[in-house]
Amino acid sequence: xxxxxxxxxxxxxxxxxIEALIQGRTIAALPRMFIxxxxxxxxxxxxxxxxxxxxxxxxxCQILDETKPLExxxxxxxxxxxxxxxxxxxxxxxxxAYLRVYQLRELQEISVNPNIQEKLGKFVSLPNSLTxxxxxxxxxxxxxxxxxxxxxxxxxxxxxxxxxxxxxxxxLTISQPAAKQLDDDIKIFLGWSSDKPxxxxxxxxxxxxxxxxxGNSSDGHTFEKLVRRGLLKLGFTGSGLNPDATGGAxxxxxxxxxxxxxxxxCKATKxxxxxxxxxxxxxxxxxxxxxxxxxxxxxxxxxxxxxxxxYASRTATENQMNVISPETLQKLVELQAHYKNSINLLxxxxxxxxxxxxxxxxxxxxxxxxxxxxxxxxxxxxxxxxNYLENSGIESTGVESLHGAYFGSHPPQPIKPAEMHxxxxxxxxxxxxxxxxxxxxxxxxxxxxxxxxxxxN
Numbered sequence: 495x496x497x498x499x500x501x502x503x504x505x506x507x508x509x510x511x512i513e514a515l516i517q518g519r520t521i522a523a524l525p526r527m528f529i530x531x532x533x534x535x536x537x538x539x540x541x542x543x544x545x546x547x548x549x550x551x552x553x554x555c556q557i558l559d560e561t562k563p564l565e566x567x568x569x570x571x572x573x574x575x576x577x578x579x580x581x582x583x584x585x586x587x588x589x590x591a592y593l594r595v596y597q598l599r600e601l602q603e604i605s606v607n608p609n610i611q612e613k614l615g616k617f618v619s620l621p622n623s624l625t626x627x628x629x630x631x632x633x634x635x636x637x638x639x640x641x642x643x644x645x646x647x648x649x650x651x652x653x654x655x656x657x658x659x660x661x662x663x664x665x666l667t668i669s670q671p672a673a674k675q676l677d678d679d680i681k682i683f684l685g686w687s688s689d690k691p692x693x694x695x696x697x698x699x700x701x702x703x704x705x706x707x708x709g710n711s712s713d714g715h716t717f718e719k720l721v722r723r724g725l726l727k728l729g730f731t732g733s734g735l736n737p738d739a740t741g742g743a744x745x746x747x748x749x750x751x752x753x754x755x756x757x758x759x760c761k762a763t764k765x766x767x768x769x770x771x772x773x774x775x776x777x778x779x780x781x782x783x784x785x786x787x788x789x790x791x792x793x794x795x796x797x798x799x800x801x802x803x804x805y806a807s808r809t810a811t812e813n814q815m816n817v818i819s820p821e822t823l824q825k826l827v828e829l830q831a832h833y834k835n836s837i838n839l840l841x842x843x844x845x846x847x848x849x850x851x852x853x854x855x856x857x858x859x860x861x862x863x864x865x866x867x868x869x870x871x872x873x874x875x876x877x878x879x880x881n882y883l884e885n886s887g888i889e890s891t892g893v894e895s896l897h898g899a900y901f902g903s904h905p906p907q908p909i910k911p912a913e914m915h916x917x918x919x920x921x922x923x924x925x926x927x928x929x930x931x932x933x934x935x936x937x938x939x940x941x942x943x944x945x946x947x948x949x950x951n
Contacts, residue, residue, distance in 0.1 A: 497627065497628070498625055498626065498627045499534055499625070499626055499627070500623045500624070500625055501534050501535060501536055501549055501620070501623060501624045501625075501626055502619060502620055502623040503535050503536070503617045503618065503619055503620060504535055504536035504537065504538035504546065504604075504617065504618050504620055505523065505525060505529075505535045505536070505537060505538060505550070505615075505616075505617055505618075506538040506539075506540055506613040506614055506615065506616060506617070506618050507523055507537060507538065507539065507540065507614070507615070508539075508540055508614065509539045509540060509541050510572070511523060511524075511572065512537045512539050512547070512548070514572045515537065515548065515550070515593060515595045515632070516537075516547055516548050516595065516597065516632060517632075517681070518632050518633055518637075518681060519572060519681070520571050520572045521592055521593060521594070521595070521633070521638065521641050521642060521645065522570075522571050522590055522591065522592060522593065522645060523550075523590075523591045523593055524573070524581065524588060524589065524590065524591070524615065525555075525589050525591050525615045525616070526585075526589065526614070526615035526616050527589060527615075527616065528555055528557065528589055529552045529555045529589070529591045530552065530555070531552050531553060531554055531555060532551065532552065533551070533552045534549065534550070534551045534552075534626075535549065535550060535617065536548075536549045536550075536602075536620060536624055536626075537549060537550055537595070538604070538613075538618055540611065540613075540614055544603070544604045544605070545601045545602070545603055545604075546598065546601065546602040546603075546604055546624070547597065547598060547601055548595050548596060548597050548598060548632070549595075549596055549598065549624065549626050550593040550594060550595045550596070551593070551594045551596075552591050552592065552593060552594075553592045553593070553594050553642065554591075554592040554642070554646070555589060555590065555591045555592070556588075556589075556590045556592075556646075557587050557588070557589060557590075558587060558588040558590055559582070559586065559587045559588075560582050562588075562648070563648060564578045564579065566648045566650060567590075567648060569650070569654065570644060570645050570648065570649075571645075592642055592645065592646075594631065594633075594638060595631070595632045595633075596626065596627075596628055596629075596630055596631050596632065597630040597631075597632060598624070598626065598630075599629075599630070602624060604620065604621065605621060636883070636884075636889070636944070639889065640889060640943070643889070656680055656924055659680065660677060660680045660681065663676060663677055679927060680927075698723075698727060698831055699828070699831055701720065701723065702724070702727070702824060702827050702828055702831055703824070703828075704720060705717075705720050705721070705724055705820050705823055705824040705827065706819075706820040706821045706824045708720055708762065708820070709760075709762050709797065709798075709799045709819070709820025709821075709823075710762070710763070710764065710799045710800075710820060711762055711764060712762060712763070712764050713762060714760065714761075714762045716762075717760050717762035717820070718747050718748070718760045719737045719738070719739075720737075721747070721748060721758075721760045721797050721823065722735045722736065722737045722739075722748050723737040724823055724824075724826075724827040725748060725750055725756075727827050727830055727831065728826060728827060728830055728837050728839065728842075729753070729830075729835075729837070729839050730750035730752065730753070730756065730839070731750065731751065731752045732749060732750040732751035732752060733749075733751070734746060734748055734749025734750065734751070734757075735748055735749070735750055745779045745783065746758070746759075746776075746779055746780060746783060747759045747760045748760070749783075749784075749792075753839050753840065753843075754792075754793065754839075754840075754843055755784075755788065755791065755792035755793065756792060756793040756794075756795055756846075757776070757780045757784065757789065757792045757793070757794060757795070758776065758794065758795035758796055758797065759772055759773075759775060759776040759796050759797075759798075760796075760797050760798070761796065761797070761798035761799065761800070762798075762799060762820075763798070763799050763800040765800070766800060767800055767801050767802065767803045767806075768796075768798045768799075768800050768801065768802045768803065768806050768817075769803060769805075769806055770803065770805035770806045770809055771806075772796060772798060772806060773796060773806055773809040773810040773813065773815050773817075774809055776794060776796060776815065777809070777813055780792070780794070793816070793843065793846045793847065794813065794814060794815040794816060795815070795816050795817075795818070795846070796810065796815055796816070796817045796818070797817075797818055797819070797820060797823050798817060798818075798819070798820075799819060799820050802817060802852070802853065807852050807853065808852075810851065810852045810853075811850070811851045811852035813851075814851045815851060815852070816846050816851060816852075816854035816858075817852060817853050817854055818854050818855055818858055819855060822855055822858050822859065822862075825859075825862055826858070826862060829862060829865060829866070833869055836865050836868075836869060837865065838865075841861070842861060845857055845858065845860075845861045846858075867906065867907070869948075869950065870906050870950060871905075871906050871907060871909075871917070872917060872920075872921060872928075872948055873947075873948040873949070873950050874903070874905060874906055875896075875900075875914070875917055875918065875921065876921060876928045876929065876944070876946075876947060876948045877947070877948075878896060878899060878900060878903050879891070879896060879918075879929055879942055879943070879944050880944040880947070881903075882895070882896060882899050883943065883944055889943055890930075890932055890941040890942060890943040891941060891942060891943075892938065892939065892940065892941050892942075893911055893914055893915045893918065893937065893938060893940065893942075894911065894938065896914065896918070896942070897911045897914050900914065911938075912937075915937050915938075915940070918931070918940075918942050919931065919940075921948075922942060927945055927946065928945055928946055928947075928948050929942050929943065929944060929945055930942065930943045930944075930945050931943075
């Protein structure tokens with residue numbers, strides 16, 4: 495149980511500074527006096543309606559002068575070089591306080607100090623002492639230690655472009671959920687937040703979960719629309735995938751143009767077998783609308799519930815058509831919804847181009863199993879990095895150490911050091927952000943550190 499503390503004072507800071515501390519964008523403040531390490535205080539915003547959201551403990555306080563590289567200090571904090579120079583001109587030095595910030599369980603409304611502007615950067619007495627605990631730190635121990643070391647050593651930013659992107663989209667986060675999600679992901683990757691990723695549900699899941707149900711009904715029109723939406727979700731594009739259209743272009747139920755042409759038919763059935771007319775119709779309409787060359791170079795796909803009769807199976811097999819059930823399509827789309835971009839459409843193309851043709855359930859399910867195995871492997875490696883660093887008490891580590899630890903961690907499959915390095919690079923990409931990477935002269939010298947979990951649904 496976290497120990498509780500009584501806090502009688504607060505440090506008065508500008509509202510943007512306090513918001514940056516609470517958001518994890520910075521760990522530093524610029525008080526007007528030296529703060530003793532270990533001192534605890536509330537963060538008192540200098541505005542007309544005072545709500546205290548957090549308290550802080552000073553971990554370190556430095557006195558800096560004009561000999562320090564203000565450009566680097568600016569990039570590691572929230573203040574421009576101009577602001578830092580103006581403060582130095584007024585008081586010849588900077589007090590740079592490293593603050594470990596904790597969120598309060600509830601907002602505390604405090605009466606406004608009439609001389610609040612005069613108190614900026616100074617301590618004020620609270621009308622009533624606050625009782626607080628260390629239960630809700632803004633940053634976890636490891637993340638705070640990394641940020642503290644970077645600021646102490648004035649190490650250059652690892653990802654300045656991402657910080658610029660975050661600043662550019664910050665104003666959009668209130669009104670646009672997609673911008674908010676991207677903003678959260680960037681903050682976690684940059685170390686501005688130590689929140690564990692939430693298994694937030696994809697907003698498309700309600701209709702994705704209906705693909706199999708509708709496919710096994712007599713509602714053919716709705717099924718066509720769901721199949722088109724599913725293909726769009728997988729990453730296919732083209733005018734022949736309009737989910738709101740009543741019928742496909744030229745009579746085709748669906749036609750995708752990118753990243754490769756794929757043409758197909760849908761057949762929703764309750765109980766009856768799929769007749770020969772379904773693959774025969776795909777052959778006739780596809781050939782008439784696309785022409786022989788384009789049709790021959792397109793992937794042929796039938797999504798149909800129910801068993802194919804003998805003639806339908808023969809026609810599909812001899813004409814290199816892939817027949818899958820609504821359930822299998824739903825599994826593909828669900829995987830894409832839970833793990834964005836996990837379905838590699840070029841790998842899926844190779845799968846669909848290979849025999850056997852006709853009933854293609856087994857080969858598609860084999861591909862799905864391969865993707866799920868790949869996700870499990872990456873989740874295992876992320877957890878391996880996290881556990882190894884926690885147990886070793888170090889901040890980053892290399893491929894050889896991780897590879898050695900990998901075989902004692904009940905791994906899902908054997909991999910070589912070079913393969914592990916490739917996966918570590920992938921997981922530390924700004925587009926994924928599960929790990930961080932300190933690049934060195936060669937791949938064996940690269941070092942990696944933990945950023946966030948990769949949960950398995």
